[in-house]
Amino acid sequence: MRRTNQVMTTQPPSSDELNTKALTVLRAARNVFLTHGFSATTDMIQREAGVSKSTVYAHYANKEALFVAVIEAECAAFTNTVRGIGFRPGKLRETLTMLARAYLDIVLSPGGLAVFRVVIAEGPRFPKLARTFYLAGPQVMTTMVSEQLARAAASGEVDLGEIGRDTAASLFINLVRGEPQLQCLTHPDAAPSSAQIDQWANAAVVTFMRAYGCGEEAPSRRSRS
């Protein structure tokens, strides 16, 4: 029931225009590329999408272009997920724990691990995508932590010494992500328990607070000898 061609073209592509087929192809390509890497075949994508080869090539010039579209969409989604982490800023220790846990949930998710795998693997062939990933994921997270450190520094909860806020935030992210991510990447069969993830997050926060925390915390710290 179209009014006029004029109206049609000014309407947003609500559910048919670009949506139906192009999005179907993109979503199928996402699943296939994230499962098998760039060496996945266009055949698999075509079958997963339930369309013909021509439909795939009608929307994307070639395999590379489709791959780039998939990864860029994943990076954008990654940024949104990180930005959308819900946390109520409070005492630094609690804030960092919330952030660490939320970040690990993203990084260790099947999608998070798959994107990391394929982006790192294809870094030499798609250097632009690799940089996009870095900015969309770790960089955004580091910035969020850095902002919380600024708050905490103002309220005297933290003493960063000669080290910069951004460097400190980066070091915190290293503490959080390092071992958990490496373990999940090298043990693809054994997914960590929720309790294990909490333990990892806690160890990172405890270490960071021991290094740079100096607020009105529990006075038990460093009360030895």
Place this chain on the structure above:
Amino acid sequence: MRRTNQVMTTQPPSSDELNTKALTVLRAARNVFLTHGFSATTDMIQREAGVSKSTVYAHYANKEALFVAVIEAECAAFTNTVRGIGFRPGKLRETLTMLARAYLDIVLSPGGLAVFRVVIAEGPRFPKLARTFYLAGPQVMTTMVSEQLARAAASGEVDLGEIGRDTAASLFINLVRGEPQLQCLTHPDAAPSSAQIDQWANAAVVTFMRAYGCGEEAPSRRSRS
């Protein structure tokens, strides 16, 4: 100038027997797989080695077997390199700095990055290789750090609190490897300067010592307010 067939077969394969061709193939496969990943072709390997296809398949059943041989050799070499890090145990801060710097040199080397890339990428298809890599690289390094922490704990240079030695060692490795490795993986064109690597190593050591060090260091630390 062969003496007899009998002698030939009882002699060790000093420089011709298995050495020349089989090793040539393995070395060529190493370069090709580490550059292009598992999707590298046997054609490239054959050309790089300067032999024919038949020679490749005379020594390795198929592409997978050759790939496994390459990665296992790399892992073994990795272990030897890590174990061979020369350091004179002294004050903990200096020891950790030496270890951090040496580990970064390995991890950030072209070979180190390439092995990481391909092992992580093929983890789902070769889970055994992924676990081997974890044990041969990060695990060995963590153990070395853990041993130094034991020494330091005995001499009162360190107070790990409730945290385990191995956990502390793992956290230190996280601090060292995290950002540098991620940055090199996602910026394949820009190799970091030696000064940059030193800075990274120092930041990790400073942070770890602030968290867990408690020896007769410079007394300036935490002298605030």
Place this chain on the structure above:
DNA sequence: GTCTATATGAAGATAGAC
């Protein structure tokens, strides 16, 4: 835009001579 059918090339692996 979408389909079926196909052109074109490349990759893994083998046959058979030497």
Place this chain on the structure above:
DNA sequence: GTCTATCTTCATATAGAC
């Protein structure tokens, strides 16, 4: 063991009908 030549399969991409 090593080579040349080749078999077979499969992957990317396109042609042409609707």
